[in-house]
Amino acid sequence: MNLIFSYKTFLFLLFIFLSANDLKAQEITPSEARVRITSNYDSFYVLTGDSTKSAKLRKSDDFFDINSGVQKIWIVPPFSSPYSIQRNFIADSIHVIDIAFRSMLDKPSSAFLKIQSNDSTFNSLQNYKIENSNLTSSFRMYTSSDYQASLESDEDYSSTYLKVNTNVDSLFIQTSSFEGNPKKIANGDSILVRPGFRTIIISHKKSDEFVIRRPLRQSVTTTVEHSFKLSDTSIEQLSDNIATKPTYDANLIIVSDDDSEITVDGEPIGKGAVKLNMQTGPVDILIENKFTRVSSFSTKIFNLESDKAIILNAYTKPLYSKARVYSFVPGLSQVYKRQRIKGYAFSGSFLIAGYLTLQKHNQYQKDLTAYNNLERRYNESTNEQTTLELGNQLERQHQIVVEKDNQRIAFFALTSAIYAFNIYDALFNKPDGGYRTKTDIDFYLNNEIAGNNRYTTLSLRYDF
Helix, strand or coil, rough: HHHHHHHHHHHHHHHHHHHHHHHHHCCCCCEEEEEEEECCCCCCEEEECEEHCCCEEEEEECEEEECCEEEEEEEECCCCCEEEEEECCCCCEEEEEEEEEEECCCCCCHHHHHCCCCCCCCCCCCCCCCCCCCEEEEEEEEEEHHHHHHCCCCCCCCEEEEEEEEEEEHHHHEEECCCCCCCCEEECCCCCCCCCEEEEEEECCCCCCEEEEEEEEECEEEEEECCCCCCCHHHHHHHCCCCHHHHCHHHHHCCCCCCCEEEECCCEEECEEEEEEEEEEEEEEEECCCCCCEEEEEEEEECCCCCCCEEEEECCCCCCCHHHHHHCCCCHHHHHEEEEEHHHHHHHHHHHHHHHHHHHHHHHHHHHHHHHHHHHHHHHCCHHHHHHHHHHHHHHHHHHHHHHHHHHHHHHHHHHHHHHHHHHHHHHHHCCCCCCCCCCCHHHCCCCEEEEECCCCCCCCCCC
């Protein structure tokens, strides 16, 4: 009896042990690695392996988990060629992939569109033809503690400071041409910098950049002094300026005529000048003016860390200074002012009159030469009959020469009159809508409203 009880007890314990092991086995999942991808695109598809079935839309800087081991990751951005990277992803580690796409297609990539539309015929990227691509990338691996430490640690600059004295209350400064996000400091303030021979860039929104190379010695405060030449805000002054982007909180500023309607990617935005924060990609701009009709512009936004704001000169009205210079070529100023029919009339009439003037001049010269030859023969003649005939010919030729000379003078006067009237018209006849006037950029850019679509902020002018 005891033997039977012992046997049953053994079987029961064995059942419990096997069941526990089975449950434990069911709970085990493959070890995972954590991945973070940073890019100049806000979002993109990420594939683990070549199969498009694994595609997931990810945002830049977000974390996600993948199985540990050697893995191939595809990154498919909207307007650039796909990029793949194959690495050994270590379990319980953090892997950071930095990728900056520096080339851009004019339209969304076919791979992105097919994945987005769940195209059943597009199953793999293994044999996908990669378009020309220009990018920079890096791969870093951390333990969890090392990654956290990298976020919290500050570089030791050994108390090396840079001080700036200027004639403005505040300014923007960078200590490297490739350093993003310039720092805003007050006049006379100092910033902690890395020792070494550095390119120092300081700027103000109403002045041009000032660039200087200086050695920054360790544990020493270096002082830079500069007097900005301030002026009204203009396209030239905003362009290629580190102060523009942080001042207006925009990576794209479009400046046009006061009465021009600005449309970005098919959506009306405002008049005069607008500022926008655009996501990475191509931008199509239409400028509509009732006098100059519709003009199209395009640009590309890369959102690279070192990028400055793009300032687009989208004026469509003519400049008086250019119209004045072009007035020296008949019809050119009128065509520039969009008075094409008048311009072609001036150009055509001047060319025809000039051609006829040249023809009359050549005929005059030919007949004058004939008259001079007859006169020479008349003077050299010793025969009375011959002299009488030459005299009659000379008289008739003189009448021909006088007639051709009058025609030549008349056509020359006509050509001169056309040219003079062309200059008068070019200088004093204004085009429809008038000449270009300087847009008050600050007036338009002072107002902001929230936007959507591919831009996040924009500005509008309100007409009262």
